[in-house]
Amino acid sequence: MRLRALAPLALALLAGHPALADDQLQALSHTLDALFRADTSQGVMAMTVVTPDYERTLKMSVATRGLDDTLVRILEPHKERGISTLKKGTEMWNYLPRIKKVMRIPPSMMMGSWMGSDFTNDDLVRGSSWEADYTATLAPDLPADAPCIVYVPRPQAAVTWSKVEACFAGSPALPVRLDYFDEKGRKARTMTFEAIKELGGRRIPTKTTLVPLLKPGHRTVMEYLEMTYDAPLPPNTFSQAALRRDL
Amino acid sequence: MALALRLGLRNLRRRPMRTALTAAMLAIGTALLVFSVGLNEGVYASLIDVATGTWTGQVQIQAPGYEESPSLFETVNEPGPLLAALEARPEVVAATARVEVAGLLGAGARTVGTLLQGVDPVAEPRVSTLPAALSAGAWLPTADPDARPIVIGVGLARRLGVGLGAELTFMGQAADGSVAAELFTVGGLIDSGSAEVDAQLALIRLADAQALLVLGQRVHRVVGRLTSADAATPFAATFQAPPGLRLLPWQALLPGLDQSIRSDRAGGQIFMAIMLVVVVLGVTNTLLMSVFERTRELGLMKALGTPPRQLVATTLWESAWLSVASTALGTALAVALILALRDTGIRMFDEPMEFGGASMQVAYPILAREVVIYPLIIAVVGTLAGLWPAWRAGRLDPVAAMREG
Numbered sequence: 001m002r003l004r005a006l007a008p009l010a011l012a013l014l015a016g017h018p019a020l021a022d023d024q025l026q027a028l029s030h031t032l033d034a035l036f037r038a039d040t041s042q043g044v045m046a047m048t049v050v051t052p053d054y055e056r057t058l059k060m061s062v063a064t065r066g067l068d069d070t071l072v073r074i075l076e077p078h079k080e081r082g083i084s085t086l087k088k089g090t091e092m093w094n095y096l097p098r099i100k101k102v103m104r105i106p107p108s109m110m111m112g113s114w115m116g117s118d119f120t121n122d123d124l125v126r127g128s129s130w131e132a133d134y135t136a137t138l139a140p141d142l143p144a145d146a147p148c149i150v151y152v153p154r155p156q157a158a159v160t161w162s163k164v165e166a167c168f169a170g171s172p173a174l175p176v177r178l179d180y181f182d183e184k185g186r187k188a189r190t191m192t193f194e195a196i197k198e199l200g201g202r203r204i205p206t207k208t209t210l211v212p213l214l215k216p217g218h219r220t221v222m223e224y225l226e227m228t229y230d231a232p233l234p235p236n237t238f239s240q241a242a243l244r245r246d247l
Numbered sequence: 248m249a250l251a252l253r254l255g256l257r258n259l260r261r262r263p264m265r266t267a268l269t270a271a272m273l274a275i276g277t278a279l280l281v282f283s284v285g286l287n288e289g290v291y292a293s294l295i296d297v298a299t300g301t302w303t304g305q306v307q308i309q310a311p312g313y314e315e316s317p318s319l320f321e322t323v324n325e326p327g328p329l330l331a332a333l334e335a336r337p338e339v340v341a342a343t344a345r346v347e348v349a350g351l352l353g354a355g356a357r358t359v360g361t362l363l364q365g366v367d368p369v370a371e372p373r374v375s376t377l378p379a380a381l382s383a384g385a386w387l388p389t390a391d392p393d394a395r396p397i398v399i400g401v402g403l404a405r406r407l408g409v410g411l412g413a414e415l416t417f418m419g420q421a422a423d424g425s426v427a428a429e430l431f432t433v434g435g436l437i438d439s440g441s442a443e444v445d446a447q448l449a450l451i452r453l454a455d456a457q458a459l460l461v462l463g464q465r466v467h468r469v470v471g472r473l474t475s476a477d478a479a480t481p482f483a484a485t486f487q488a489p490p491g492l493r494l495l496p497w498q499a500l501l502p503g504l505d506q507s508i509r510s511d512r513a514g515g516q517i518f519m520a521i522m523l524v525v526v527v528l529g530v531t532n533t534l535l536m537s538v539f540e541r542t543r544e545l546g547l548m549k550a551l552g553t554p555p556r557q558l559v560a561t562t563l564w565e566s567a568w569l570s571v572a573s574t575a576l577g578t579a580l581a582v583a584l585i586l587a588l589r590d591t592g593i594r595m596f597d598e599p600m601e602f603g604g605a606s607m608q609v610a611y612p613i614l615a616r617e618v619v620i621y622p623l624i625i626a627v628v629g630t631l632a633g634l635w636p637a638w639r640a641g642r643l644d645p646v647a648a649m650r651e652g
Contacts, residue, residue, distance in 0.1 A: 096428040
């Protein structure tokens, strides 16, 4: 009787903790999804773009609401102050204060560079979720405190990558590196996370470095300088009028 | 020798019908081949002329790798002296510099991705024919530093839903990494006849482009118009591009066009090979018949002491007469036809055919080098076709031959 009761547990042990592995996967994917997201967020970022031909740093204000709405406005350098990007759902507009014009970004330009960085417009627009859009598997033979997850997009998900590998460290676990593989299976870009700090009441990596591996000499570093989470935003923060408003 | 030559001719005249038929086949075949080669070469030449003359030019000077993957930063840094050096050469009709940048062009709620090109308002019309394809408005003005004019293709105007006088917004990236944004006013529309070109074309003044993109004096392409497309390859071999730059002939700039012409020409050579087989069979057949017919006569000649060498010569002269005279006739016919149609041309397609940004409808046959070479090959191969019958005639056994006959 006692033996029979223990049998399922023994089976579970033999199968390598499937229940435990699933929990861990889910928890890590959730961490990744929730890392920079909130009901609302507001902050200031510095973006440094390094190329073989120039290096420049932009300071910008960022406001987000959920996954759908984002407003980014350049604060510095002075020459480009006020250049803004509004994203609502899958649509995107740029505002150019010097000529006082709003330009909609057409779908064909979504893979184009955003503000001359190594991020694409698509990176900004995409509201993809690691939990919902990818099938996750734990990479084998890694220590429990430094796990890696292999994400393969679900067939119906509109994802540009064929595979993404995410590695975590620490306790509670935070991402340290994401490797993106293109449709040819080449490792196309690497995103690393560092400088873990308490910002706006959250412990997050405050420095993200994106290296496009197929473009030697290029690198974009994004640093969070100030961050406030879940504070109420003024109405119409994500509107065409806000996009055009003077800074 | 003279005797063999006369005998050869006499033998052909003995069977006028058979000779005439073979000759006609050879002549018509040659004429067909020569004319179609002339027509093809004419089509190739005008395709090349149109494709290079419209925009590409016959030669370009660029930074290495620019053609394969254009980048804002791969530039010709001092175009001035280079333009002067190009124009100093007799083969160069005119030269100009261009700047290119990919970006967004918007009007109202519509935005399209496009390649904005900065061109010299004065030099460009001397190099390419696209500025002359203006269908409305005016070409880029030289003066007026306050206005920022843009000339766009009719297809692009349709995509943006704009006409003359409309304001267009450009957004792209400048060479210092900053955001390049500017307003332009549509001053002219270009209808090149190629939908592909017209849907993309956006031209602004070179100086405006260099200021917008923070390029200084730098340009992306230096484009040369030569006296002819044929001059491109020898020019590329003799013109020393400045260090760090390279000169590309049109074949490297329009590889698709060059490749199509090469493969089309190779197809023509298959036609030529088939033609040669027919010639060989025709001539061999005629001469073999002639030799069989005269077995008795040849046997007698041999018995009377005619050396085999002379019998061989007689038969070879027979094939030579036949081949040379017929191909000459055929060539003359084809050349006359080519000359007659050289200027009026032949309407090849009901609709203009688009080809690498160039369109054509009427083909103008030309007297290409091949027009001379192919008949020569046919004549020589036709003459050599007499070898086997000649060899047969030469080694006839006189006794058996006379008995048989």
